Amino acid sequence: MRTQVIEGSIAALRRLYVFPDVAAKLETLLRDRARAGAYNRITSAKALADQLTNDLQSVSHDKHMRMRHSAKPVPDDPPLNAPPSDANKADMRRMARQLNAGFVKVERLDGNIGYLRLDYFLHGDDVGPRAAAAMTLLATTDALILDLRQNHGGDPATVALIVSYLYDAYAEVHINDIYDRPTDSTRQFWTLSALPGPRYADKPVYVLTSGQTFSGGEECAYDLQTLKRATLIGEVTGGGANAGGPVKVGTHFSLFVPTGRAVNPVTKTNWEGVGVKPDIATTAAQAFDTAYLQALRAQRKRITAQDAPHLSREIDQALRTLSRTP
Structure with missing residues (x-):
């Protein structure tokens, strides 16, 4: 053995x-x-x-x-670049439905601040409708808190999908590249011109990170930071930037072999081994309150009691509540 x-x-x-x-x-x-x-x-x-x-x-x-x-024998590896088998597709669909495609929580917070918690960037037919539903709920909020503190990764194409919502349809933004050794090729990821659901362009975005944020979660945070599209708040992330998959190395053993590496078009490097450093460093536990406070203070400067009395009262109440939080 x-x-x-x-x-x-x-x-x-x-x-x-x-x-x-x-x-x-x-x-x-x-x-x-x-x-x-x-x-x-x-x-x-x-x-x-x-x-x-x-x-x-x-x-x-x-x-x-x-x-x-694995207690069960590991199946043989599929041929290089072979499409997923029907069994693999069924497993991915099942996982996406069980995990709601990674969309854990979508909420309008007091003060008209949007909140989206994403724990995975899963791939599959379930992702688009859920992304559209989430962005529809968030569309009329004035700022977004994107919570990636428990995000463990997924498909870079889904990362590109989420990032695309934060830009106008006419924007052509180069998000990320992934070099693949087996094929000696590089795949580019750009913002998408056609999306289901409304976009969230030109509004403030705050991304929450932790030491548990990993892989695709880190890519999303890194992409938005290097593009200056979001403010990162929280902890340095886990530091895993090399893409790959499991390879059978024994009857009951598989080894995850990174076959590719991310190459950011702005920095020409990635976050492997060092993690993504937040713009505002705080503990993971304090990251939400810190981001919410920043968003509310910006709202307070923009909204007047005369123009929007109900929203103004919401903002003031939320600020008072946060000020009492230990």
Whole structure:
């Protein structure tokens, strides 16, 4: 079992890992550790997976790279660039429906501030209608708090979809690129000219981040920050920018191998290993109140009691409530 998993991992890394030079270092590491008997005393499959993950990350510093053990046999890898199987499509649809396509909460807060919590950027037919429904509810709010504190990633195309809502239809904004090693190609992501539901252009956006914000969640935050379209509030994010997928390396083992890397068109780099740094640093727990306070203060300057008495009272009450929050 150990030899199969180690050799399978080496072959997968050689063939697919986005950084070939690092793949060579990982091969040396695994062979040296195996020769030294480092894995011989491990009797639990899960413990072996955890140890291999730790060893691989100690050299690659790639937080996406992770070994997993499955009680059931791992299915064979599909051919490169093969479309998803019917079973995979069904699994993705089921997951999207169970998780509401990642849309956890949509709300109009007092003071006419919008709030959207997104925990995943899932792919599939369910995403568009839910995005349209969320943006329809938020359309008449005056500022948006986008909560990515528990966002663990997903599809970069869905990130581009959400970012597109924050621009006019005529805008042509280059959001992100992803270089893919297996095909030696680069895919560009731009704002979309056609979207279901209303857009949210030219209004303030505040993005909440935490140390748990990862991968696609980080991409969304990084994209909006580099484009100067949002103010980031919270903690430095997890630091995972390399895209990929699971590869079978043993009968019951799969290794997530990053096959691509994000290349931001503004910075020409990404957030791998360093995370996305917020514009306003605070704890994850305090990020919402901080953003809400900023949005309300901006509203207070813009709205007068004479022009909008009901909204003005809402703003004042919300500000008083926040001032009493410990």
